[in-house]
Amino acid sequence: MSDNRKKVQHLFLRAGFGETISGGRKKANNSLQSLVDGLFLDAEKYRELDIIDAPHTDSKGKVSPLQLPSIILKSRAEMERYNVAWMDRMAEKEGQLRERMTFFWHNHFATSTTFAYLMQVQNNTLRYYALGSFRKMLHAIAKDPAMIIYLNNQQNKKKQPNENFAREVMELFTLGRGNYTENDIKEAARAFTGWQVDMTGFYKFNEKQHDFDSKTVFGKTGNFDGGDIIDMLLEKRQTARYICGKLFREFVSEFPDKEIIDQMTKVFYESDYDIGKLMRFVFSSSWFYEERFIGCKIASPVDLLVRFRRLNSMYFTEQKAQIEAQKVLGQVLLFPPNVAGWKGGRNWIDSSSLLIRLSIPKVMLDGTGLDLRAKPQFEEEGKAEAKKVKMKVDWARLIDQLKGIPDDEIEEELRAALIQAPDDRIDKGVLRSQIDRTSRDKRIVSTAVALMSTPEFQLI
């Protein structure tokens, strides 16, 4: 395989959700820089993902409190609809980079509320700023209704400050643990008092609940409001360093490289937090394509499911099955485990989840469905006999992608397209014993299934 093809596929797996088999082959000889330019050009388009209607308002533009129970009741189904629509979007050819970045920010500003519409608003805010200014994004998130509800800023009042948002904005969104004092949190919380959500689901500054007295944060004293605190956080280089560390972990490797993170920090901080500029720097650097980083990352469940869709048009027969699959693999979009998000990396893997991952290709081939039960919702009782998670695959599409490849090069071609990690431990004999040579089509499908059942396929 040409070395360059691996690099091209690496770029598309990290900056997007992976190339198709034929796409990887066609681009194998393109210059990396031209491909990076192409990705950024494509990402300039901003397409909202807007499928949930805003709650109905009365003549005064208000949502009646009486509507709340019904909004909450239908919210779960709406969240699942949004989840699936987002997965569909990730599997599209266009907008890969912007969706990949949105996915990163969704994990960074991990939020979950019972209001699907507000989750949609937040998701679009993240999508809008995904490659723009982190400064603007952070200011917007501090006024984001879903975030305000999730981190209890609605209850953050002058007489009784709630520190939840102030704590997480420092610990998880900007500085990281150990770079602030408990007193900084206490005082910063006062600056965010009165930042609330109104009954129609919009940000509202509630003057009566805001503490206008002076506060002392990071050794500075003044009548700060929330916006000032955010600017003070961005003033600190540590914020750039912390974000770059997280970006490195997600886009490059889960084992930090201080020298590279230093370089990234410099670009990010000196550009006043220009995310696009930083990511362009990452994807254009020669270190990004070093062998140690190629195929070193454990695909997240969402990575894996979207990759299956892009490679062989796998699809789920029902919306519910798509959610169930995410659940059994341990990552459900819009439902992060807590405000710290999904840890990722080796944390995705345990004996059971690995066995499930490796059995998916065979299940796709047999068409039998995964015989697994996700943990039930809290309001549900465990069911002894749950429905199987059924997936279907359009194998014709996979076969079509190998058009023009001679029979005796099928294995090599699929290996090149599917395996990014060092593949010397994939035993040729074992692999070949799984290949059905009774027809060309069967040969292609059985080879692909065998390769996708290796641990190496889990690495992107």
Next chain:
Amino acid sequence: MKRRKFLQQSVLASAGTLLIPEFLKALANPLKAGNSKGRVLVVIQLSGGNDGLNTFVPFGDDAYYSNRSKLGLKGEELLKVTDHFAFHAQLKTLSDLFHDGSLAVYNSVGYPNPDRSHFRSLDIWHSASNANEFWQNGWIGRYLDANCGGNCKPHSAIEIDDTLSLALKGETINGIACRDPKTFRITALNPLVADIATNYTPHDDDHHNVEYLRKTLSEASQSAAYIYQQSKIYKTTQVYPQHAFGKHMKVVSELICSGSETQIYYVSFPGFDTHVGQRGQQNRLFGVYNEALKALYNDLKAAGRWNDTLVMTFSEFGRRVKENAGDGTDHGTANVLWLAGGGLKQKGVLNGPPDLKNLDDGDLIHQLDFRRIYATVLSNWLDADADKILGHAFEKLTFV
């Protein structure tokens, strides 16, 4: 990194493992998996937030009835065990164990700054972190990390489920999720997967994820085979309820009775989020719990394993003291927790009754941190370094 420096660091890092011959390692770690004096822990999680006040009922407290004018249990709905407390009538097995001296009950177990979200509170119980910390591994997983000198196997801790809870995830080793030994074995027998697993030979570079995944797969496959073999040794004659929880408890019982080297079993029983129509729901669920526990007790007693088994039942939170308008109760805080087993050193009600008058915004104030119970179980029952596993020295209790 310069090679010289790298070598120095790796020598230091691996001094404890590489330079000591195998037999010395074995001596240094007498508490290998399955050898903690043969003791077993079974954790039962009642998911959804079980209403503790209608489980272990403080019928002697008038405040109970004034807060529970519709849901308050009385007369035949109670199985009195002291002049203050009674079990819910469906929990006959617990009442029998109580009289038998095989049950210890703690009231108002919780943690500071309680969280009323199911997800978050369960996270806290699983990781054993403080309410404002987010840990990515669990107390049982860290037990595996700390305890077998690197020799713990995934099946040292089994969750009877298809997916693994945070509680069983460690830093370097995880427990294993297995709902049904036979199905699980079949998954692992997928020819491709099986082949990779059997032909696994360790590589030095375990920094690379290829090695990590191949190693994990090999262990998973061995554990699947082991669990399957064990599950065939002992077949219970007891009747377990025809319910997911009943089936899961049957798996636990058969593995314990067969002498599996597993030390910890984890079973979840969901459905306790009783916002509406609590009475019927709790009756039904407790009926299932009761029958399953009875069958387990009979099995273990007959197999001579009751004295070295400890069964702990908890829920992520209790419920509001005051009932709601929908014949149910809403999310609360501290809750009752009970431990059953033949090896208890202290039995009965081990702390004061829940204080139904001094409440925090309508909820019970915890009088015992759940991590003191974990610390006791880890240290006194499983002979592990509880302080290290929990990251803090919680004062131990003396029930085991």
